[in-house]
Amino acid sequence: MLDWIRGLGRGGFRFFETLGRANLFALKTLVGIPAVLVRPRLLVAQLFSVGVLSLPIIILSGVFVGMVLALQGYNTLVDFGAEESLGVVVALSIVRELGPVVTGLLFAGRAGSALTAEIGLMKATEQLAGMEMMAVDPIHRVIAPRFLAGFISMPLLAAIFAALGIYGGYFVGVGLLGVDEGAYWSQMQSQVDLYDDVYNGVIKSLVFGLVVTWIAVFEGYDTVPTSEGVSRSTTRTVVYSAFAVLGLDFVLTALMFGA
Amino acid sequence: MTAAFRIMRQRFSWTVSKNYMQRSAETTGPAASETLVKIRDLHFARGERVIFDGVDLDIPRGRLTAIMGPSGTGKTTLLRLIGGQLTPDRGSIEVDGLQVQELGRKALYDLRRRMGMLFQSGALLTDLNVFDNVAFPLREHTNLPEAMIRDLVLMKLQAVGLRGARDLQPSELSGGMARRVALARAIALDPMMIMYDEPFTGQDPISMGALVQLIRLLNDALGLTSIIVSHDVQETAAISDYVYVISQGKVIGQGSPEALGNSDSALVKQFMQGLPDGPVPFHYPARDYMEDLLNA
Numbered sequence: 001m002l003d004w005i006r007g008l009g010r011g012g013f014r015f016f017e018t019l020g021r022a023n024l025f026a027l028k029t030l031v032g033i034p035a036v037l038v039r040p041r042l043l044v045a046q047l048f049s050v051g052v053l054s055l056p057i058i059i060l061s062g063v064f065v066g067m068v069l070a071l072q073g074y075n076t077l078v079d080f081g082a083e084e085s086l087g088v089v090v091a092l093s094i095v096r097e098l099g100p101v102v103t104g105l106l107f108a109g110r111a112g113s114a115l116t117a118e119i120g121l122m123k124a125t126e127q128l129a130g131m132e133m134m135a136v137d138p139i140h141r142v143i144a145p146r147f148l149a150g151f152i153s154m155p156l157l158a159a160i161f162a163a164l165g166i167y168g169g170y171f172v173g174v175g176l177l178g179v180d181e182g183a184y185w186s187q188m189q190s191q192v193d194l195y196d197d198v199y200n201g202v203i204k205s206l207v208f209g210l211v212v213t214w215i216a217v218f219e220g221y222d223t224v225p226t227s228e229g230v231s232r233s234t235t236r237t238v239v240y241s242a243f244a245v246l247g248l249d250f251v252l253t254a255l256m257f258g259a
Numbered sequence: 260m261t262a263a264f265r266i267m268r269q270r271f272s273w274t275v276s277k278n279y280m281q282r283s284a285e286t287t288g289p290a291a292s293e294t295l296v297k298i299r300d301l302h303f304a305r306g307e308r309v310i311f312d313g314v315d316l317d318i319p320r321g322r323l324t325a326i327m328g329p330s331g332t333g334k335t336t337l338l339r340l341i342g343g344q345l346t347p348d349r350g351s352i353e354v355d356g357l358q359v360q361e362l363g364r365k366a367l368y369d370l371r372r373r374m375g376m377l378f379q380s381g382a383l384l385t386d387l388n389v390f391d392n393v394a395f396p397l398r399e400h401t402n403l404p405e406a407m408i409r410d411l412v413l414m415k416l417q418a419v420g421l422r423g424a425r426d427l428q429p430s431e432l433s434g435g436m437a438r439r440v441a442l443a444r445a446i447a448l449d450p451m452m453i454m455y456d457e458p459f460t461g462q463d464p465i466s467m468g469a470l471v472q473l474i475r476l477l478n479d480a481l482g483l484t485s486i487i488v489s490h491d492v493q494e495t496a497a498i499s500d501y502v503y504v505i506s507q508g509k510v511i512g513q514g515s516p517e518a519l520g521n522s523d524s525a526l527v528k529q530f531m532q533g534l535p536d537g538p539v540p541f542h543y544p545a546r547d548y549m550e551d552l553l554n555a
Contacts, residue, residue: 122385130382133342134396134444135371141399 022218025139029217032137032144042145050111050146050213051153055160057110058103062161065102066168069093073169074177086179087188090169095192095201096257099162101249104208107154108241112216115146116237119220120230128221143217150216154209155202162201200256207248212241295320295355295452295484296341302349303333303340310336312508313350318452323478323485325499325516327492329530329539332505334488335379338454341486342376343367355451372400375445375453379460381437383429389416389440390425396447415443419473435466439473446477452484453477459491471498492531496520504530506539 036043073089119142122128128138166188173179192198216237223233296318303311310333318324326334339345340352343359352359357370383392393412397403403411416422419439429437438458445453455474459467475498478485489495496502496516504512504519504527512519512527520531529537545551 125385126378126380126382127384129344130376130378130384130441132344133371133374133376133378134399134448135368136396136399137368 018222021222022214025143025218025221026214028139029143029147029214032140033148035140036144036148042141043148046145046149047153050115050149051156054107054110054153054157057106058157058161059164061102061106062099062164063168063171065098065161066090066094066165066170067172069098069165070169070172070177074173074179083173083177083179084183085187085191086169086173087166087184087186088191090173091166091188091192092197094162094165094169095197097249097253099158099165100201100204100208101245103154103158103161103205104212104245104249105242107150107157107209108212108216108238108245111150111153112212112237112241113234115150115213115216116220116223116234117230119143119146119217120223120225120233123221123223124225124227124230139221143221147213147217150213151206151209154212155205158201158205158208196257200252203256204249204252207252208245211244211248215240215244293320294318296486297353298341298350299353300350301340301347301352303336303345303347309508311347311350314505314508314510316503316510318484318486319501320484321478321482322500323475323487323498325487325489325495325502326505327488327490327495327502327530328505330490332507334490334505335456337505338376338456338486338488341454342371342374372448373451375448375450377438377441377445377453377455377458379457381429381434381441383432383437383441383444385429387429388425389421389427389429389432392429392440393444393447396444400448411447412443415447416440418446418477419443420469433466435462435469438462438466438470442470442473442477446481446483449481450483452486455485455487455489457489457491458487459489459494467494474498492533496531506530 069090070086073086073093074083077083077085077089119128122138122142128142131138131141170181170184174181174184219233219237219240223229294317296316298314298316301311301314301316302309314337316326326337328334336345340347341354341359343362346360354370355373357366359367359370362370383389384395387395390412393415394408397408397411401408413422413425416425419442421436421439421443424432424436424440429440432440442453458470458474462470471494474485474487477483487495487499496519499516502512502514502516502519503510506526512522512524514522519527522528522531526538528534529539535541
């Protein structure tokens with residue numbers, strides 16, 4: 001029993017110590033952001049690696065999620081003779097929820113894990129220590145560009161996901177199930193609000209981008225510099241990011257759309 | 260324009276050794292002396308494990324000093340302490356008149372620009388090719404035009420014999436080549452000293468011979484101060500001016516390689532002659548062998 005309590009206390013201390021380290025790390029990274037803006041080449045390279053290379057999975061997922069939503073939504077709505085509202089159902093579901101959340105989860109799995117593994121391996125192979133000894137701050141040179149690229153990429157990927165999801169829904173709803181094309185678009189136009197729906201979705205994706213990238217770069221930088229350590233850090237990135245996205249989604253939804 | 264470029268190129272040429280090697284007064288610390296690195300009463304521990312327990316060391320300018328000792332005695336840790344990547348628990352580390360442990364971030368980075376370090380793994384940046392790796396410190400710390408960076412990089416690569424490998428990726432290099440590229444990178448900013456962390460580990464005889472020769476040659480040609488951390492006794496002793504032997508947190512012997520070879524100390528003798536048993540026992544501490552077998 002005593003051992004259990006001791007273990008719990010030790011775990012608690014470790015958690016808060018890591019949290020403190022992560023916050024200090026984020027602060028140092030933010031301080032390094034202006035240096036990245038002066039050297040846009042570093043940022044562009046990371047935007048390609050983090051954003052552009054994530055496009056295939058985002059495009060595919062967006063289209064299929066939209067198609068499934070349209071199929072499911074049609075089967076429910078048709079019972080009430082409300083199939084013409086399919087466009088609204090698809091758009092609101094994707095713009096408010098599925099766009100930012102699914103993109104956040106996919107982003108964590110594709111880009112987040114890659115960031116952690118890359119930075120972790122740089123640490124394990126002494127590349128970060130080598131930079132320090134060359135008087136180059138690895139947080140400014142390696143971390144800050146990746147952090148900024150993740151923060152910028154995530155809302156753009158979520159927007160692409162949402163647009164393609166809506167077209168996926170259109171393809172199934174209008175193209176295959178015979179929903180009126182005018183009704184699909186016009187109901188969506190009249191019911192989806194720019195501020196309440198679109199902007200709130202963008203805010204969510206910005207928050208998810210910030211948190212997922214922060215977790216990914218911190219886990220890489222803080223990794224135990226062995227193969228096992230890098231593997232564990234990569235796993236932690238995906239797991240913690242998934243928890244963070246889902247938990248924050250509830251909090252943000254409650255704040256934005258709660259009573 | 261062409262004349263100006265030629266003059267600038269001459270300025271950085273290997274052959275214009277006098278101007279190239281002289282260190283200006285403002286690049287040295289307040290108390291520049293014949294001793295570049297002065298370590299006094301160094302104490303450092305990792306958790307419960309004591310790594311250094313009152314170590315005193317002097318690294319003279321322009322010389323090649325070796326720090327040797329059995330594996331796990333903290334030789335690499337010592338280099339990290341000199342480079343300010345670790346902070347001692349007690350004692351002082353003075354580099355070029357500056358107390359490393361008291362320096363702020365900017366001053367420490369200024370000092371590091373005058374140091375080079377060759378890591379055991381080479382620590383080449385894997386997303387850059389050989390040329391860009393050597394150009395990395397020049398691009399980070401100078402505003403030199405790309406044409407001049409190209410010339411400088413080719414000169415450094417020529418010095419280590421790898422000018423022809425400029426377009427290769429680090430993954431395409433052998434271990435010895437990677438270390439030579441890392442050496443070219445370490446001298447890119449013309450540092451006042453270079454620290455070598457186990458430069459000979461895992462090298463074939465040809466690579467080892469090339470590295471041994473290069474380290475001595477660069478030290479003398481560029482007027483560098485070199486610190487080699489190694490447990491390869493023969494190779495290191497062959498090129499060193501002075502040797503420190505560290506074991507169990509203390510300096511157990513020091514002197515010229517010849518003097519250490521004739522040392523009376525059993526520990527120094529065991530290390531220098533590579534004897535399997537002695538003060539450092541062959542067997543890890545264990546209970547009595549017979550007792551262990553009979554009480555299975």
